[in-house]
Every structure is written in C-alpha cells, then in structure tokens.
Amino acid sequence: MKILAFDTSNKPLSVAVVVDGEVLAHVESTEKKTHSISILPDIKNTLEESNLTINDIDLIAVSKGPGSYTGVRIAVTVAKTLTDTLSKKLVGVSSLELLAANGDKAHILVPLMDARNDNAFAGVYQNSRDNFVSIMQDHHTSMEKLFDALKQYDESQLEFINATPRLQELIQNQFPNAKIITSENSLPDAAKLAKLAETKKPVENIDDFVPTYLRLTQAEHDWYAKGHKDNGNVSYVEEV
Template identity: 70%
Template sequence: MKILAFDTSNKPLSVAVVEDGKVLAHVESSENKTHSVTLLPDIQDSLADASLSVNDIDRIAVADGPGSYTGVRIAVTVAKTLAFTLDKPLVGISSLKLLAADGGDDRFLVPLMDARNDNAYAGVYSNEHERLVNVVEDQHITMTKLLELLQDYDEDQLEFINATQKLTDLIREKYPHAKIISDEDSLPDATKLAKLAEHAEPVKDIDSFVPTYLRLTQAEHDWYAKGHKDDGNISYVEEV
C-alpha cells in the first residue's frame, strides 16, 4: 500500500510517501513560511522523489488536530480535496496520537501541546501489541487537572511527550521522576503518521470530515453568540 501522509498541525511541516512500511520519500520543513505556501510543493517534491504520480497513491493520511487552527485547516482541506478528486481513501489521525508515536513501548504516553496559560491539549496512550491505544481521550485541559488525573498511574511509567519548558516545569513539580521528552526532541513525523494510518479505518464521508480542534476558536464563539446552532446538519466549520 502506498500512503501519502502529511502534517501541518505543529510548527514543522512533515510530508512522507511510504509503501508497505518502506519510506520512499520524506520532507520536513521548519522554514519561516506559511504551511499554505509550502505544503503542496512539498507533496509534489515527495512524489517526485518517490518516482510516483499522485494517482499511484492508495491512501491519504492527515494529522487532523488538535494543534494550530490554521495549520490543521490547511492539511485537512488539502487531504479532503485530494481524496475526493482522486477517489482515494482518507484517514485522519489525531495529532496527539502522532506525537505519542515518539514514546516508548512500556510506558503510559502523555502527548502534549502547549495551549498557553497553563493549559494543554493532551491525551494518554499505551502501546498494546505494537498498536497505540488511546486510554484517556484527547482533550483541552488545565495542567492542574491533567496532573491530578494522572495520579493513579505509576510515576515511573509516565512519559510526557512534546513538553515546552513551561509545561516541563509544571510536570516536574508533581512528578519529578517521570520521563519527559521536550518539544524540540519530539517533532511530528509523517513517516510515523503513515504507519498509524496503514491499519486505521478510513473516514466514511469525506465531505463531512472536519478538523479536531478540542476547543472553540474565537470566531466560533462569535458565531454561536450570534444565535447560530450546530444542529447536526450544519456546523461552524462546515459553513465557513
């Protein structure tokens, strides 16, 4: 199976083409440009490096959030467009699950994204039979609540992933012996995204596939404040 995978939910951009576990091409970029400018050229370059056309791809995989609102929207929009136009299966993978793929096999993995003001996007994962299993759902949460939620776990079995210095300081106060991987050492990797997507269930309705933000944007707050309602037929994301 040939998989085109890409992630723009974090600061770096990552694109990969993987066939049956073998990496054919991999592009990572942290240049000071917007992902909207670099994503499509990086996809084209990756396909060229793999000596494939986009029509040769069997599956498209995208990190669907949480993360940068703009970054997540860019990747999901490109993924939906390609999947719909080419009639290819589309798989969305949690951006936190992708970060958890950097963790060890024998620990409870706590991927993090700093959401500022001592808040984070976080979840808890474990490796079971070489598969990442979500044992505490991804959520937007205060660090105080997150660290309290983890108190039933053995501290020596906790591994925090993608922690900024601020989050690291908060974790160390509560769990001084927990393993922590900094945000500089746990960048999203599209090759791992492709691996996660290989056995994942494709989305059933590409048109209704939307990013996972885990909290409302300011624009959504304003939209709902004007009397709009998400009634199951139309949501803010779909309308915009």
C-alpha cells in the first residue's frame, strides 16, 4: 500500500511517503514558515523523491488533532481536498496517539500538548501487540486533574511524552520516578503516522471528517459567553 502521511498539529511539519512499510521519502520542516505555505510544496517534493505522483497514492493519513487550531485545520483541509478530488482513502489519527508512538512500548504512555496555564491536551496509551490502545480518552485537562487520574498506576511505569519545560517541572514534582521525553525529543513523525494508519478503518464520509479540537476556540468561548446556546437548532458554526 502506498501511503502519503502528514502532520501539522505542532510547530514542525512532517510529511512522509511509505510504501508497504518502507519509508521512501520523509521531510521534517522546522523553518519559520506557516504550514499553509509549506505543506503543498513539501508534499510535492516528497512524492518526487519517491518517484511517485499523487495519483499513485492509495491512502492519505493525517493527524486530526488536538493541537494548534490553525495547524490541524490546514492538514485536515488538505487531506479532505486530496481525498475527495482524487477519490482516495483517508485515515485520521489522533495527534496524541502519534506522539505516543515516540514512547517506550513497555510503559504506560502519556502524550501531552501544552495548553498553557498548567493545562494540557493529554491521552493515556498502552502498547498491545504493536497497536496503541487508548486507556484514557484524549481530553483537555489541568495537569492537577491528570495527575490525580494517573495515581492508580505505578509511577515508574509512566512515560510522559512531549513535555515542555513547564510541564516537565510539574511532572517531576508529582512523579519523580516517571520517565519524561521532552518536546525537542518527541516531534510528530509522519512515517510513524503512516504505520498507525495501516491499522485503522478509513473514513466513510469525507464530509463528516472534522478536526478534533477538544476545547472551544476563543471565538466560540466568547460567542457562548454572550448568551448564545448550541441547542441543536443554531450552533456557533451555523450562526457565523
């Protein structure tokens, strides 16, 4: 199977072409460009390096969030457009599950995305027969609440992934024996994204495929704060 995979949920942009498990081309872009500018050229260059065209691709794999609101929207929009236009299959993978793939398979994996003010997007995963099983649903939470939920596990088995300096400080204070992989050492990897996508069911209805944000955008928060209600008749999106 020929897979084009890309992730824009974090600061780096990662694109890979993987054919039958072999990585033919892999681009990691950390340049100070917006993902909207660089994603299509990076996809083009990756395909050219693989001696393939977009029409040769069987499956498109994309990180669907959570993460940067803008970044996630860009990747999902590009994926849906390519899928719909070219009649390809599409698989969306949790951005947190992708981060978990950077961890030690023997540990209980806690991928994080710093959401500021001692909050985070977090999930808890365990590896089972080379598949990552979610044992705590991806969610937006305070680190305090996350730590309370993790006290049921032996801290020496915990491995926190993608910890910023502030999150690392909080983790070390609470779980001094836990393993921590910093943000610099756990960047999202599109080649790993392609591998994860191989085990997942393709999206059935492209129109229904949307980013996973896990919390309201600031605009939505402000809209609801003004007294608007999402009661099934008029939602924020419909009103805008």
